[in-house]
Amino acid sequence: MRIVLLLLLLFALLPIKLFGDDKINHELFFRAHEAYDHGLYDEAITLYPKNIMDGQLLYNLGNFYFKKGEIGNSIFYFKIAKRLIPRDADLNFNLDYARKQVKDSLEDKRSVIHKLVDSSLLSFIDTIIIFTLFSVLFFSLSILLLYFKNEWLIWPRRVCLPLFVLSLFNVYLSYNQQNANFGVVLAANANVYSGVGKGDVVLFELHEGTEFSVNDKIDISEERWYEIGLVDGKKGWIKSASVRTLL
């Protein structure tokens, strides 16, 4: 029992060390916003750090690129931001707005689960927190039931069990979605080929801002090619020069 208490104490103290405040250069942000206000979008983009995975920061970057007229980059950053702050109303509005500027219209033929996960209002961290809450609740009830056989504990535990399993499944789906590689077309026009060989033909043409999933990649003659899939089921190979991908 003493060991258990010690472990609990250790984990209670752990966040204090890990959640320490990181130093952020607020002045840079202030200058970037000032540049944005003056219409100097290139400068705003340059000043903004690109390696910080923060939803609001990525949202602002998406805005900068949109104002600059780069719909592809704008959608790219909005999509990453959506993985972190999926319930942000401004972000959802801007992403929809940016998508409306895209020339290509695609019919979403993906499975219902894919669509649900894609439009989920929970981030990966949210799903983990929910899972943790249910697991703590479930195991706490289970532990209490070891010592107190009480009807008031049995039923909540029975209710908790499916929720616990579902929340774990949700974590799995969210993890897959979080780690799914995607890309956006940056070039005004980009050809999609049937393969990477010289004899392969152009299957279709995509335009700036069209989103796709990345299934595979291959480097040929110092040029990278991505095998992409569209939501309407079309597939093909596209040159890396005309797109931007997450990984």
Next chain:
Amino acid sequence: MLRKIGSLFFILLLLPLISVANDDISLTLKIDSESVSLGEALSLEVELSGARDFDEAPTIHSNGKFELRSSGTTSHMEIINGDVNVKKIFAFTTFPKEKGSFTIGPARIVVGGKSYSSNSVVVTVSEGSALPKQQRLVFCEATVDNLHPYINQQIVYTFKFYSRASTQDASLNLPNFSQFWVEEDTSNTSNRRGNATHKEVVLNGVPWNVSEIQKVIFPTKTGKISLDPATLDLSILLKREGGRSRSLLSAFLGEDYSAKQMSLSTKSFELDVKPLPLSSDGIETKLVGIFVVKSTLSKSSVKQGESLTYTVTIGGDGNIRDINPPALHLPATLKIYEDRPETNLNVTNGKVSGVKIFKYAIVPQEMGEFEFPQVDVTYFNPVTNSYETSTAAKIKINVEKGELSNLNHATPEIVEKKKDVEILGKDLMSIKREVYPFASPILGKHQSVISFSISIIMLLIYFALLVFKRRSDKRSSSGVQLRKDRAFKVFKASVAKIDAKKDSFQEISKCLRIYIGDKLSIDGSALSVSDLPGKLPMISPENFRKVEDILKRCEMGSYGGVANKVTKDELISIVKQLDKEFE
């Protein structure tokens, strides 16, 4: 059995190939009764025997005295001693159009290019029912409360269906009221289901279930207007004669009853709609009934630029919907904003009553005393056959001096129609400028790790406690095991109580014997040195000798003999070795 099924299947396969010689074809016309009354229906059947296919459907000659409605076709086949007989029956429901004695038939049909005729039947049609009402199972009737109404005067059309049998599949066709304005009775009474009210009445000592539908109708044109009969097609359920229910199941499924299809109709009406008489004052109005008008102001005094509501309410019995807005002759210094009129109708017991409310928002632009003129509503009263006028008295209002700034921005109490917000441009939502709660990437990573760790720790704690609990339960359930497990603990506690300064041979001996007794689940206090060889076969010879030695020394010491003292350490040492061996 298999052979029988095979034969049957073979016959069924051959059926389409069976052809019947045209020579056997005959056509028969049958009716269920030779007398019928107006408003009742006859069942008529045309039976084609000897053929399944025909070139043209049968035609029945009825001289226009009957209306024939098809009610389906059935086919029959009989195989008697190898002779195949096929029948096709065309069923009709027949409605007489006038009274008298008429011939129906012959029916004609063309089969294989050849025409066949049936017999004819004579039917007597009487004015009233062949049966008096109290002997019938169902009947219906329709009434109109006024056959000579004025144009726009409300009259009541009532349809009543009387029944004292179970009915099903009822289909009612009311007359077409295309030349009337119709108001449905919307009163919410407990006996109303759908648009019909249901009640029980007794006619000449016979109880009837009566379903009644009432419509208030307003003729919209003058002259002769006819109202067609209402027709009601239904099936009545009649108990099969002869015999009891075959089974509870057949009774449950209603197989003890047969359905008889019937068609009932009411009489038709011809209305003579009169125009409204000319008024001596030359007044023209569309209102027929009794109406009352009243007008009100929301405030008796108001400041310049403020708004008030002027309400004119016209209500009564009659064609409420035809009430036109009153003509308002107000000074130009009163700005008027007209609201949409509101109509509240109530149709109860064949009478339409209600109100029509006209509201105006008035904004006085100048100060002073103003007068809202009287409002007159003229209507034709069909009871007195004269034009009458209801008047709302004039209303005065005092407008006081108000703030000039209000004049141009006065907001009427009744807001004008709202307009959609005009979209002038489209853009993204703004960037986020608030204090940045940015987190380092390591934070997110550890957040998930910590969360998962908590879950795993909870899982481990649970399993650890589960294992502990099970072992604990197991021990509790076995007293022997518990005694064994606690033997050393008990021994240590007993030894601790021994006073080392005294010669305590007895206590030391007792401690050792009780320890051995606990380990072997025997009464240790009764153990003697001579018992040891049989009780401790599992102990190594060396330790056995040591135990024996200690016990012998204690025995000798206890009874006054010369013996070496046994120390507590010596005792604990040997018991520890024994404990290892017992484990």
